[in-house]
Amino acid sequence: MFDSPERLILGLVIGILFGILLQKGRVAKFSVIVGQFVLKDWTVVNSNRPS
């Protein structure tokens, strides 16, 4: 039912970093997501290019 406390905390830390990166990368925004798919805002593609 539960992972060990160490793994739960590790997951939380990774998640917090992921959340900060997504917010700073602006890929959590309606205008950016929809703008990408109407081919006007290329933030999403650009932020995925290095990986």
Add this chain to the structure above:
Amino acid sequence: MKNPLTMKSWSPYVAGIGIGVLSWFALGVANNPLGISTAFEHTAALAEKAVVPQAEQTNEYFAQKAEAGKSPKIGLGWMLVAGVFVGASLSSWLSGDRSTENIPAMWRERFGGSAPLRLAAAFFAGALMMFGARLADGCTSGHGISGSLQVAVSSWVFTAVFFAAATVTALVLYGRTETSYV
């Protein structure tokens, strides 16, 4: 130098490299890919088990997952999703970049100013996205980021198809509008 956390945004390349490096860390140290939708599946399964305890015997899902050693649980991946919520909230709060609008201008122009319509559409679209993500065994994070960078064929197929489908859907819903909202 300005504190990066109080900046409204970073270069998409910086954010992308950061996500890539974090992904190595998640896979290498935690042996867990960056992914979001599995935690939702596990939450739904645990809720089903709580409400209908015999589901664990009658629903084949639980047996299949147990056999694969992937029984639903509150684990690292689940806490990762909670962390994304905390981290993104913290980041938007520190930079004062918080959106309070229920209805984006782009939506309002196309579908009008009804908040219930907008929220209902968002709810059902979210459910549809989650259905698709679990059908594909991954979402834009699990397939799009983690699977793609491990060069998983299924993830590259997923990402191409998902991008094409989303582009067609958005163009049908919104058209290639002249007004720029971005």
